[in-house]
Amino acid sequence: MDTILIHASQSGRRTRALEYGAHLAARLGASVTGAYVHPSMLQSIPPLAPPDLVSLVLVNAKTLGADADRLGVEFVEWTRSLGIKHAAWHVAEDYLPDALAQIGQWHSLLVVGHDADFAWGSPPDIASLIFAATLPAIVVPAGTVEPRAAGSIVVAWNGSAEAIRATRAALPLLKQAHKVVVLMGERRHTLREISWNPGLDIEEFLRRHDVRFECREFDADDDKAGTALLEASASLKADLLVMGMYGRGRFREWILGGATRQVLEQATLPVLMCH
Structure with a gap:
């Protein structure tokens, strides 16, 4: 950044x-x-x-x-x-x-x-x-002016490539934040699953970069995932939500995934997205 x-x-x-x-x-x-x-x-x-x-x-x-x-x-x-x-x-x-x-x-x-x-x-x-x-x-979003010097950040995690890229991009902010909460959603599986030993996970990545964090389970239906993420962020008094940006099929620029669309429509806090 x-x-x-x-x-x-x-x-x-x-x-x-x-x-x-x-x-x-x-x-x-x-x-x-x-x-x-x-x-x-x-x-x-x-x-x-x-x-x-x-x-x-x-x-x-x-x-x-x-x-x-x-x-x-x-x-x-x-x-x-x-x-x-x-x-x-x-x-x-x-x-x-x-x-x-x-x-x-x-x-x-x-x-x-x-x-x-x-x-x-x-x-x-x-x-x-x-x-x-x-x-x-x-x-x-409208109404947001200045980022807090060391705020609270929520990371929406499902193991996808988009979520990995978003987390990596947000690293400078995560290292400054006074509170980081990782919402552990259902892991996305690729067509070809590769088994790594030891596993590749967000917890190891954040520890390696000296980010203090806590993990919480997150479970929401696909058609309500975006709204649920925003509700969880609000309850945690988050200043920033970090998430992957998802589309459907080849023409993802026009056909957004449900969670992405809901967050863009409803968010009242800044959202860091990466596709």
């Missing part, structure tokens, strides 16, 4: 995601990049449009760019006041998933906001951004 990319969903104001991501970067001693992406205004102009409409679109595009540039200057100055040594701001005119896929290659973590006013704010759309960026991502 040494290079954090934060998606800015608004051009004229500092969003929750920007605030959360910047505070997280300051806490971890990471560099940070804010990125605002907007579609091409000219592509929205119909063929043979009247000159007045073309002129209006161009004026709006110029205003949008000016607002984004001004926010960028404020963002860099503000992050430096938090103690962040390296901060940057980028504005792109492109299809959002493609832009995040490109800039994501330079970063180790993506922070996105769950913003109902944002065109990409629905669970499938947020998921498509995470899949496109190919990065571990923290989804920040």
Whole structure:
């Protein structure tokens, strides 16, 4: 988590995601990049449009760019006041998933906001951004501003590759947390089971990295797993939920697993996801 990319969903104001991501970067001693992406205004102009409409679109595009540039200057100055040594701001005119896929290659973590006013704010759309960026991502719900300095973290564990990657990505946060609870769900089996002796498990991994933790059994029906995870996180007063991000079949960007969709729809705490 040494290079954090934060998606800015608004051009004229500092969003929750920007605030959360910047505070997280300051806490971890990471560099940070804010990125605002907007579609091409000219592509929205119909063929043979009247000159007045073309002129209006161009004026709006110029205003949008000016607002984004001004926010960028404020963002860099503000992050430096938090103690962040390296901060940057980028504005792109492109299809959002493609832009995040490109800039994501330079970063180790993506922070996105769950913003109902944002065109990409629905669970499938947020998921498509995470899949496109190919990065571990923290989804920040409305109302969350600053991560606690040493909070409580819940890890949803089922032994899957996605859960392993999410746990590994969250390691810097797990090492700082004052409380880590691993919810031990039903283990996912692959088509070919390999027997390791000794076994490969999360407990050994966390001990190796000096993470203090406790394990608790977690049992929920598949169709209610996401809701149950959030209820368990709330009862534990968690500041962050760590979980694998699951899809179904080849087109997982559009067809999310039930637990992933429920968490994206219902979460009131930040969620670190990895696919």
